[in-house]
Amino acid sequence: MSAPLSKIRNDLGKINILIVGKLGVGKITLINAMFGKELAINAPEKPIEYTHENYPVSIIDTKGIEFNNYLKTINDIENYVKHCQSSNDVHSHIHAAWVCIAEGCSRVEIDVKEVIEKLSKYMIAKNSPMVKAVIRVQTLSVQLDDGYVIKPKNLEELAKLTNEYLPEDLINAAENKNVPIKAFRSDLGKVNIIVTGKLGAGKSTLINAMFGKELAKTGWGEFTQEIKEYSCGEYPVSLIDTKGIYIDFRNDINDIENYVRHCQSSNDVHSHIHAAWVCIEEMTSHVGRDIKEVIEMLSKYMSVIVVITKRSIDQGLQKIVQRECPMVKAVIRVMALSVQLDDGYVVKPKNLEELAKLTNEYLPEDLINVAENKKAPIQQDDEKDDDYFQEDEEVSDDYFKKEDEKVRDIIKQAKTKISSAKEDDNFIISGINMISKILNVFDLEIEKEFIIKISIAIFGDTETKFKKLIMFITGINIELTIEQKKKL
Numbered sequence: 001m002s003a004p005l006s007k008i009r010n011d012l013g014k015i016n017i018l019i020v021g022k023l024g025v026g027k028i029t030l031i032n033a034m035f036g037k038e039l040a041i042n043a044p045e046k047p048i049e050y051t052h053e054n055y056p057v058s059i060i061d062t063k064g065i066e067f068n069n070y071l072k073t074i075n076d077i078e079n080y081v082k083h084c085q086s087s088n089d090v091h092s093h094i095h096a097a098w099v100c101i102a103e104g105c106s107r108v109e110i111d112v113k114e115v116i117e118k119l120s121k122y123m124i125a126k127n128s129p130m131v132k133a134v135i136r137v138q139t140l141s142v143q144l145d146d147g148y149v150i151k152p153k154n155l156e157e158l159a160k161l162t163n164e165y166l167p168e169d170l171i172n173a174a175e176n177k178n179v180p181i182k183a184f185r186s187d188l189g190k191v192n193i194i195v196t197g198k199l200g201a202g203k204s205t206l207i208n209a210m211f212g213k214e215l216a217k218t219g220w221g222e223f224t225q226e227i228k229e230y231s232c233g234e235y236p237v238s239l240i241d242t243k244g245i246y247i248d249f250r251n252d253i254n255d256i257e258n259y260v261r262h263c264q265s266s267n268d269v270h271s272h273i274h275a276a277w278v279c280i281e282e283m284t285s286h287v288g289r290d291i292k293e294v295i296e297m298l299s300k301y302m303s304v305i306v307v308i309t310k311r312s313i314d315q316g317l318q319k320i321v322q323r324e325c326p327m328v329k330a331v332i333r334v335m336a337l338s339v340q341l342d343d344g345y346v347v348k349p350k351n352l353e354e355l356a357k358l359t360n361e362y363l364p365e366d367l368i369n370v371a372e373n374k375k376a377p378i379q380q381d382d383e384k385d386d387d388y389f390q391e392d393e394e395v396s397d398d399y400f401k402k403e404d405e406k407v408r409d410i411i412k413q414a415k416t417k418i419s420s421a422k423e424d425d426n427f428i429i430s431g432i433n434m435i436s437k438i439l440n441v442f443d444l445e446i447e448k449e450f451i452i453k454i455s456i457a458i459f460g461d462t463e464t465k466f467k468k469l470i471m472f473i474t475g476i477n478i479e480l481t482i483e484q485k486k487k488l
Ligand SMILES: Nc1nc2c(ncn2[C@@H]2O[C@H](COP(=O)(O)OP(=O)(O)OP(=O)(O)O)[C@@H](O)[C@H]2O)c(=O)[nH]1
Pocket: 127, 197, 198, 199, 200, 201, 202, 203, 204, 205, 206, 217, 218, 219, 220, 222, 223, 224, 225, 242, 243, 244, 245, 309, 310, 311, 334, 335, 336, 337, 339
């Protein structure tokens, strides 16, 4: 006869179940009953894993919790779980926990509550109570005085119940499921997207849905408090969750801007933020001042895509955003969660993969250039550059001697940003060098308007490229408005 554990899904690879409970609650008996074999004998001091050749399931027994020392025991269990969950291999994670409580207990004691709370941090999905399910089991056959035999009960049911709560990433990995995050370009190295929007707009839910995994906490009462970067396994994409914009919105936007500015100031293009998603709920009837300001701010640094979240019925918000926020590159309506309506109809997630594909279209040129340069380094260009620096060396003017290493660095970085060895590239580099020297030597304030004017005067229609390069000097992304262009 097959053991109750045979009812655990066997199509997912190895599944690991942790078993915890007070000392003497019956963990060992349960383990043996589930395996249908006397595997466990002694109560362990440290977590111990039991396996069976016929079933791809491990049950990990833990030290029994004693009231007088429960914090230490629970802490040890938590450290063990933390260690397991930190593995990149989903089959090394703990996938579910069985917390055993003896039927005779009239209440859930503080030590059991504590362990449930601790474990839930590592094995729980959003919007659910900490305990997913409660089941009463009878592990042993017991003969009563009158000869009546109480048979084991609900052991197979425990296995089946556990199947329902196995983590999505385990299932995704087994089914090689196409999580939306896979639709991002994977040939550019690390891509970073910042996700912003009003409080409760669905930012964290969107991040989880993209990865197909509950990474960020979501839901009312789970307000995101700080900027946090999420990435998962082999996908070269980080989604950066932010605190929801609320009453003190200017302050919130300021915090986001400081973070963005810090990232964009890095010399490594893979540390920059490459696009922003601004989430607005579908229910919203207009674009508020706060959202307009965050869009405006982010547009200085990167392409902004507005994500209309909690997609339900199209009431024209997409058009309103396009009209009121011309800086926005694209607007897309998404549904991050699957929702069952009252009549049983299930609304499935929508447009998540499309959001990733859309974002691919607006990734910055410098990121793409760096990736493409790596593929085909241009030799002759390096030689030309050396000549160029030598020429520089010969300049004996006192002013130019004062030029510091920073300018050289700027030029070097600028060169790596240029995708191909077009004729005008050296010309642009020379131009940057010239301007930076002038600014440096005369200690001039670097003013946006001034640089725009000079760049257009010198470089004419190569201005877009120049704008990017000039970011290295100024740390600002110069976006010309149509009016500015006309003026010039
Ligand atoms: N039906 C539905 N509900 C959603 C969707 N996205 C988010 N929600 C719900 O909206 C609520 C808030 O979602 P969160 O993802 O926590 O929102 P957030 O923007 O991260 O919130 P803060 O971090 O507090 O700013 C949760 O109850 C979600 O379940 C969606 O696509 N459909």
